[in-house]
Amino acid sequence: MAGRLVQPLASKTMKKRLILVITALLFPTSMTMAADTPAEVVRKFCELDFQGARLTSDGYETIQPLIAYPAEPGWDIAIGIKGYEIKSEKIQGNKAEVIVEYDIDQSWPPDLNVCNPEVIEIVRSKDIWKIEKYIDYPRVSAEVLCTKFHKCK
Numbered sequence: 796m797a798g799r800l801v802q803p804l805a806s807k808t809m810k811k812r813l814i815l816v817i818t819a820l821l822f823p824t825s826m827t828m829a830a831d832t833p834a835e836v837v838r839k840f841c842e843l844d845f846q847g848a849r850l851t852s853d854g855y856e857t858i859q860p861l862i863a864y865p866a867e868p869g870w871d872i873a874i875g876i877k878g879y880e881i882k883s884e885k886i887q888g889n890k891a892e893v894i895v896e897y898d899i900d901q902s903w904p905p906d907l908n909v910c911n912p913e914v915i916e917i918v919r920s921k922d923i924w925k926i927e928k929y930i931d932y933p934r935v936s937a938e939v940l941c942t943k944f945h946k947c948k
Contacts, residue, residue: 833891833917834884836861836924840915841879841895841934847943849933863918863925873946874909875901875937882912891917891924900937901948907932 831839840861848854849870877898885892896912909932916927941947 831924832884833886833893833924834881836917836926837893837895837915838881840926841881844930844934845876845879845936845939847933847935847939850935850944861926862929863920863927864929867929870933872907872932873903873940873944874899874907874932874934875903875940875946875948876934877937879934889919890927891919893917897934899934901940901946902932903946 840858843849843854843858843861846854848857849867850873855867874897877900879895879897882894882896884894893915894912895915897909899909899911902909913930915930917924918927919925937948
């Protein structure tokens with residue numbers, strides 16, 4: 796036993812797989828966002844916004860991979876929507892515009908002047924599309940506003 800070499804704990808293949816898994820865990824946004832189109836980035840953002848992601852700091856973390864700006868103001872205004880539709884996507888080089896139309900149900904305050912449809916500006920950096928500027932006011936499911944935040948019609 797004294798002259799035997801110690802076997803490595805992991806084979807070369809297992810080490811390679813482990814490195815790939817660690818890389819995927821450490822850099823998920825660059826791996827998952829690189830192939831997205833501007834319209835797909837906006838669709839993901841709108842879905843998270845619809846679920847209330849921009850209304851709390853916990854939810855805000857979920858949209859960070861989709862945005863190029865550092866932070867948004869703390870919102871005390873929200874727009875209740877029944878849904879949204881991506882209307883068009885226009886790409887010019889490393890810039891794009893995606894137009895989204897919202898089915899607005901309510902807003903707080905009620906007399907809020909809202910752009911609809913909304914033109915969302917997208918920028919590509921290092922092959923990743925991200926929303927360039929924040930969109931005024933979270934657009935949240937009217938149901939989520941009522942059940943989670945007690946803002947009901």
